[in-house]
Amino acid sequence: MNHTRRTWATVDLTAAEENINKIRSIVGGDCAIMSVVKADGYGHGAVEISKTIDKNTDYFAVSNIDEAIQIRVGGIKKPILILGYTPPRSMDLIAKYDVTQTVFSYDYGKMLAQAAEDLGKKIKVHIKIDTGMNRLGFSVQNEEEKALSTEKIKELYKGKNLEFEGIFTHFAVADEPEKPF
Structure with missing residues (x-):
């Protein structure tokens, strides 16, 4: 002690x-x-x-x-899932240690896919949906954002260097009934 x-x-x-x-x-x-x-x-x-x-x-x-x-x-x-950001230059470590990376934006997903392609690897990923925390994640705060996020995720899914394993969120205000999430 x-x-x-x-x-x-x-x-x-x-x-x-x-x-x-x-x-x-x-x-x-x-x-x-x-x-x-x-x-x-x-x-x-x-x-x-x-x-x-x-x-x-x-x-x-x-x-x-x-x-x-x-x-x-x-x-x-x-x-093992990494909940936060990993620089694309560290994708060799993601692959070496067989770790899953969170994808929280289209641009980040594209960077990870390119880094994985450069390594000749597939990177396992989970998609993060932002339901009100407003830090990381594809936004679904209104119908327009839901539609845009859905299209961007589908586009990432079509690539060959990201292996999609799951999707998740962090309910930031689950105890506030007036909030939709």
């Missing part, structure tokens, strides 16, 4: 394991679970937490390529 700090966190890995086991028992085996372990497992040790919950986790999510490499090198074999 660090006695110069006034606060600390004690992580009970047994409790983390019990929590993921309980979640699995509720959702069942037909529902995939993605465990988010970004920011060093929210300060609790990404590798340790990931190994502890690995048995009942189908997919892991991290913020960036460095975090993905950390848990991959730490022994995680399951799929």
